Amino acid sequence: MALIRDLIVQFFEMSLVLVLAPGLVGLVRKAKARLTRRRGASLLQPYRDLLRLLRKEVVLAENASWLFRVAPYLIFATTWVAAALVPTFATGLLFSWSADLIAVIALLASARFFLALAGMDVGTSFGGIGSSREVMIASLAEPAMLTTVFTLALVAGSTQLSTIVAFMNSPAVGLSVSLGLALFALIIVAIAENARIPVDNPATHLELTMVHEAMVLEYSGRHLALIELASALKLLLYVSLIACIFAPWGLAGAQADAIALLIGAGAYVGKLAVGGVLLAVFETAIAKMRVFRVPQFIGVALMLGLLGTLLRFVSRSF
Amino acid sequence: MAVLSEALAKAQPCPAHYPVPRAVVGAEAWKQAAQGFAEGRMTLLGLWGERDAAHMAVRDTEEGSIAVLSLLCPNGRFPSVGAVHPPAVRLERTMRDLYGLIADGAKDTRPWLDHGKWPHSRAEARAPYDFLPAEGENLHHIVVGPVHAGIIEPGNFRFTAGGETIVRLEERLGYVHKGIEGLMAGADLKRGAQLAGRTSGDSTVAYAFAFARAAEAALGCEVPPRAVWLRALMAELERLANHFGDIGAICNDAAFALMHAHTGVLRELVLRTCDAAFGHRLMRDSIVPGGVAHDLDDRGVAAIRALLAEARRRFPPLVKLYDDTASLQDRTVGTGRLSLELAQQYGAGGFVGRASGRNFDARRDLVYAPYDQLHFTVPIRNDGDVNARVWIRIHEVEQSLGLIEQILDRLPAGPITVPLPIGSDACEGLALVEGFRGDVLVWLHLNREGTIARCHLRDPSWFQWPLLEAAIEGNIVADFPLCNKSFNCSYSGHDL
Numbered sequence: 001m002a003l004i005r006d007l008i009v010q011f012f013e014m015s016l017v018l019v020l021a022p023g024l025v026g027l028v029r030k031a032k033a034r035l036t037r038r039r040g041a042s043l044l045q046p047y048r049d050l051l052r053l054l055r056k057e058v059v060l061a062e063n064a065s066w067l068f069r070v071a072p073y074l075i076f077a078t079t080w081v082a083a084a085l086v087p088t089f090a091t092g093l094l095f096s097w098s099a100d101l102i103a104v105i106a107l108l109a110s111a112r113f114f115l116a117l118a119g120m121d122v123g124t125s126f127g128g129i130g131s132s133r134e135v136m137i138a139s140l141a142e143p144a145m146l147t148t149v150f151t152l153a154l155v156a157g158s159t160q161l162s163t164i165v166a167f168m169n170s171p172a173v174g175l176s177v178s179l180g181l182a183l184f185a186l187i188i189v190a191i192a193e194n195a196r197i198p199v200d201n202p203a204t205h206l207e208l209t210m211v212h213e214a215m216v217l218e219y220s221g222r223h224l225a226l227i228e229l230a231s232a233l234k235l236l237l238y239v240s241l242i243a244c245i246f247a248p249w250g251l252a253g254a255q256a257d258a259i260a261l262l263i264g265a266g267a268y269v270g271k272l273a274v275g276g277v278l279l280a281v282f283e284t285a286i287a288k289m290r291v292f293r294v295p296q297f298i299g300v301a302l303m304l305g306l307l308g309t310l311l312r313f314v315s316r317s318f
Numbered sequence: 319m320a321v322l323s324e325a326l327a328k329a330q331p332c333p334a335h336y337p338v339p340r341a342v343v344g345a346e347a348w349k350q351a352a353q354g355f356a357e358g359r360m361t362l363l364g365l366w367g368e369r370d371a372a373h374m375a376v377r378d379t380e381e382g383s384i385a386v387l388s389l390l391c392p393n394g395r396f397p398s399v400g401a402v403h404p405p406a407v408r409l410e411r412t413m414r415d416l417y418g419l420i421a422d423g424a425k426d427t428r429p430w431l432d433h434g435k436w437p438h439s440r441a442e443a444r445a446p447y448d449f450l451p452a453e454g455e456n457l458h459h460i461v462v463g464p465v466h467a468g469i470i471e472p473g474n475f476r477f478t479a480g481g482e483t484i485v486r487l488e489e490r491l492g493y494v495h496k497g498i499e500g501l502m503a504g505a506d507l508k509r510g511a512q513l514a515g516r517t518s519g520d521s522t523v524a525y526a527f528a529f530a531r532a533a534e535a536a537l538g539c540e541v542p543p544r545a546v547w548l549r550a551l552m553a554e555l556e557r558l559a560n561h562f563g564d565i566g567a568i569c570n571d572a573a574f575a576l577m578h579a580h581t582g583v584l585r586e587l588v589l590r591t592c593d594a595a596f597g598h599r600l601m602r603d604s605i606v607p608g609g610v611a612h613d614l615d616d617r618g619v620a621a622i623r624a625l626l627a628e629a630r631r632r633f634p635p636l637v638k639l640y641d642d643t644a645s646l647q648d649r650t651v652g653t654g655r656l657s658l659e660l661a662q663q664y665g666a667g668g669f670v671g672r673a674s675g676r677n678f679d680a681r682r683d684l685v686y687a688p689y690d691q692l693h694f695t696v697p698i699r700n701d702g703d704v705n706a707r708v709w710i711r712i713h714e715v716e717q718s719l720g721l722i723e724q725i726l727d728r729l730p731a732g733p734i735t736v737p738l739p740i741g742s743d744a745c746e747g748l749a750l751v752e753g754f755r756g757d758v759l760v761w762l763h764l765n766r767e768g769t770i771a772r773c774h775l776r777d778p779s780w781f782q783w784p785l786l787e788a789a790i791e792g793n794i795v796a797d798f799p800l801c802n803k804s805f806n807c808s809y810s811g812h813d814l
Contacts, residue, residue: 036579125460129795198645201573205468206799208460209571287646288573291482291796 006094009261010084013093016265017083017240021232022046024239024276029203031280046232050225058221061122071118072219072226075111079230082107083237087244089264091162091169092254100159101149105142108193108237111230112138119215126207130214133291137199137211140298141192144185147305151182152245154312161244162254169248177318181308183246188301190238192294194231197283199294209288239275240268247271321354322378326385334745336535340373340386345397348389351376355403361665363750364759365399365406366774367413372396373774375748375759377665382683386748386761391419398424405664405781415443416499431492431813452478452486460795464493471809475798482794487787494813502773507533507607507738510770514760515602517775518811523549523556524753525775525811526605528760531686533607536747536764537739543730545609546687551725552592552601552610553751554718555622558629559588559600560754561711561718564806568708569640571799572649580636584629591625594618609735619726626719633719637712650705654801656789657702664785667756667778669714670805673699673706680752692724702789704804740768755779755808777811 026043033040060069082104084095112134119131153159155178156167167173192199195212204210207217216227244251250267252260289297311318329341343351351374354360363375363384373388389396398421400407410421411430421427427442434444457478464472472493478486498513505513514529515522527549534541566581589599595618596604604611640646660666661674671678679696681689697713699706746763756778763771786805790798 032575036575037583038579125458128458129460197573203575204573205466206571207462207467208798209796284576286574287569287643287649289645290649291794293648 003094009090010094012261013088013090014080014084016268017088017233017236018080018229020269020272021083021229021236022050024236024272025232027273027276028235028280028283031277032203032284035280035284046228050229053220053225053228054222056221058223061124061218064122064218067114068118068121068218069223071114071121072223072230074114076226076230076233078107078111078114079233079237082111083233083240085161086237086240087162087165087251088240089250089268090252090254090256090261091165093162096160096162101152101161101164102146102159104161104237104241105145105149108234109138109142111234115215115227118219122218124218126210126214126217129208130211130217133211134215137192137294137298140295140302141189144298144301144305145189145193147302147309148182148185148189151178151185151305151308151312154309155179155182165244165248165251168245169251178308178312179246181304181311183242185301185304185308186238186242186245188298188304190242191282192298192301194235194238196279198286198289199297201288236272239272239279243268243271243275320378320381320383321351321359322376322381322383322385325351325354325387329387332388332746334536334743335386336538336745336747338384338386338748340388340746340748342388342390345389348372348387348399349397351387352397352399352402352406355399355406358662361662362399362403362405363665363757364761364774364776365409365413366761366776367417367419368772369417370394372413372419373761374399375761375776384684384748384750394418395420395422397422400424400426403663405784408784409780415440431495433492433495447490449476449490450486450488454480454485456480457485464490473809477795477798479795482796484790484793484795484798487790487798489783489787491783491809492813494810496810496814498814499772499774502770505770507740507764507768507770510762510773511606512603514773514775515605517814518777518808519600519602520560521556521753521755521758521777521808521811522600522602523552523605524751524758525760526603527553528749528751528753528758529762529773529775530605530607531749531751532747532760532762533738533764534747535749536745536762537742537768538745539608539736539738541609542733542736543688544613544732545734547725547729548610548614548734549605550688550692551614551622551722551729552596552604553753554721554725555588555592556601557754558715558718558722559585559592561715562588564803565636565640565708565711565715567806568650568704568800568803569646571803572646574643574646577636577640577646580632580639584632584636587625587628591621594621606735608738609733611735613734614729619729622722622726626723629715629719633715640708640712647705649797649800650708650804651703653704653797654789654793654804655701655703656785658700660785660788661702664781666781666785667752668754668782669707669710669756670782670785671756672697673710674702675700678757680750680757684750684757686749686751688725691728692721694721704800707804738768741766744771753778755806755811756782758811775811775814777808777814779807779809779812782807783812 026046030040085104116131119127156164200211252264329343332340355362361377365374371390375386377384400410401423413419415432429443432443460477462475464474474490476488515526517525562581562585566578569577593599596612656674658675661671661676694717744766748761750757750759759776761774765771
């Protein structure tokens with residue numbers, strides 16, 4: 001009986017992230033539009049876009065290989081599984097015991113691997129540029145993410161997200177320099193990984209400056225819909241990750257009843273909204289970086305993560 | 319004695335060419351003039367052809383005087399200017415495409431505007447275009463356009479890059495060739511003015527202004543003072559709208575949408591004011607030979623004064639925002655540097671030249687009414703990067719606001735048009751007007767009955783597009799949109 005209940009909760013979580021992800025993208029776009037004195041498209045627009053893309057036929061390049069066709073499904077699947085592992089509104093979800101934070105990073109890394117391959121598959125110059133830039137960014141963002149995870153693991157004593165979150169929610173956590181450094185590092189990585197300003201511009205039409213968009217230029221129809229949904233999921237995942245670690249309030253416990261779960265879900269939606277608006281404000285206030293500045297930017301995250309880990313070794317009180 | 323006066327003294331002057339002299343020169347003098355460009359003693363303002371003659375508009379760098387030199391070429395050939403002076407290369411290729419004149423000694427004989435799609439296209443133009451080679455290890459091509467992801471004009475850009483660094487950029491233009499010069503032949507002045515105003519939509523006032531001045535110079539017609547002042551008012555409003563748009567668009571290409579949003583509001587305010595004052599947002603067809611088509615009433619004056627107050631209130635905080643945003647400065651400072659030597663060699667007008675230290679403004683240096691009675695300064699910077707081009711625009715906005723105020727304060731009363739004295743003799747006129755991009759040149763040859771025999775319109779972009787190729791070298795691929803937008807050359811005006 002407990003297993004069935006856990007399965008239902010997990011299933012609810014996976015559906016919830018899928019349903020909320022385009023909404024978060026819509027919210028960020030709406031907030032950015034309002035900040036630049038435009039009315040902006042409806043919050044529902046990303047859902048409509050996805051439906052429209054799903055209905056459209058797929059136009060494939062003549063020289064596209066099987067990889068190009070398979071990649072969107074792999075990218076979507078890995079990202080969705082990764083999102084299922086994050087305690088969005090409740091800790092101790094069924095799947096969360098099967099993999100830890102490092103597995104989440106690995107899942108996202110494999111999604112990126114397929115996306116970069118797919119970008120180069122058709123052989124257009126933009127796809128190649130996008131893939132090369134993406135991999136350059138990833139080669140720095142992934143170590144930065146890992147060092148951040150190590151900091152958290154050292155503080156909480158586990159790489160298991162549910163355990164980390166439970167620890168962060170307990171009075172034992174206190175104020176810690178390492179955690180502050182980890183938060184900044186995680187935010188920088190999240191911005192870089194999700195192709196947001198100042199690393200990439202998700203709204204650009206300039207082919208030469210694109211990173212993420214350049215890789216998916218050749219995609220259309222349901223393939224594009226899956227990739228768009230996967231990138232929306234990824235954004236949601238990172239916001240959820242930051243929220244559950246650094247703002248774990250309202251999260252339902254492992255064996256919570258329906259009311260606690262509902263409260264958790266409500267708090268989660270609220271946190272997403274706050275995160276989305278903050279992202280929009282940040283993106284509006286800053287210009288995009290020169291491509292070769294990005295390594296320095298992410299390098300900061302790497303250094304913060306390392307520093308956090310090292311400080312933890314120096315003294316438990318940091 | 320300056321080169322130009324020397325050349326003119328030896329040449330055979332042509333009657334009925336106003337307001338500057340035109341002279342028919344021999345092949346030797348033509349070559350000497352080309353040498354004069356190469357040595358930097360003269361600036362090439364324009365080079366164009368007719369069925370059996372080639373013309374060049376020349377400015378003496380020392381004296382500042384202007385003249386048109388013509389070479390009769392009954393066999394359809396003339397000595398190449400481009401062989402010694404690169405800015406003439408594309409102009410010569412165009413002369414070949416449009417009028418079949420062959421430049422002897424030219425190194426680059428590829429077609430330019432002719433893409434092999436016209437009924438009378440040359441055989442060479444129908445063959446695949448021969449892009450310049452770039453050789454080296456690890457170099458790759460990136461081809462952008464002619465159809466772009468955004469809604470912009472078509473142009474083909476071929477980058478050769480080593481990793482992210484651009485080794486060579488080659489442009490290919492001509493996709494929006496409309497045949498304006500061909501349509502001009504045989505048209506009357508009214509239609510001619512309309513065609514001129516449609517050469518480049520964002521500079522419609524500048525083109526119509528230049529065309530009207532060329533026609534009036536040819537016919538010896540004096541325009542009423544009120545019309546002259548209203549023309550300058552429109553020209554400054556156009557400059558204002560375009561500069562506002564450009565400043566925001568440059569920032570937007572660095573993904574700083576905030577600036578774009580605010581300058582977009584300002585640009586829209588200018589356009590609405592123009593609509594209220596002159597009945598058209600872009601003031602198309604508002605300037606006609608002989609005067610202006612719309613008078614400015616009290617409501618229009620009030621609208622423009624309100625615009626001035628609003629722009630003066632809103633613009634300074636935006637300038638501060640631009641200056642204070644470190645992430646934006648990081649993108650614009652040092653990007654796409656253009657040297658003074660190149661700017662001078664090409665005679666680059668507008669913000670492109672002035673940001674690189676070329677101290678030239680047609681309103682001041684080739685002064686025309688009413689700018690001889692107005693006070694303004696021409697901003698100059700020497701750094702030549704994207705940031706400098708933004709700042710030149712910012713200062714020009716400030717100058718334009720001052721000019722508009724002066725014009726409104728001193729706007730004379732009276733009629734706004736005079737009838738044109740058509741039907742005398744065949745005559746020719748030349749005019750240069752400072753558009754927002756730089757000096758627009760119009761050369762007009764009128765038949766006896768007042769129809770157009772030949773009209774040549776030279777956009778400032780002719781001498782700016784090639785400089786973009788030079789400025790981008792050594793920059794990274796991702797910075798091209800920023801550089802391109804800071805140049806903001808016209809496709810339509812260039813392709814004619």
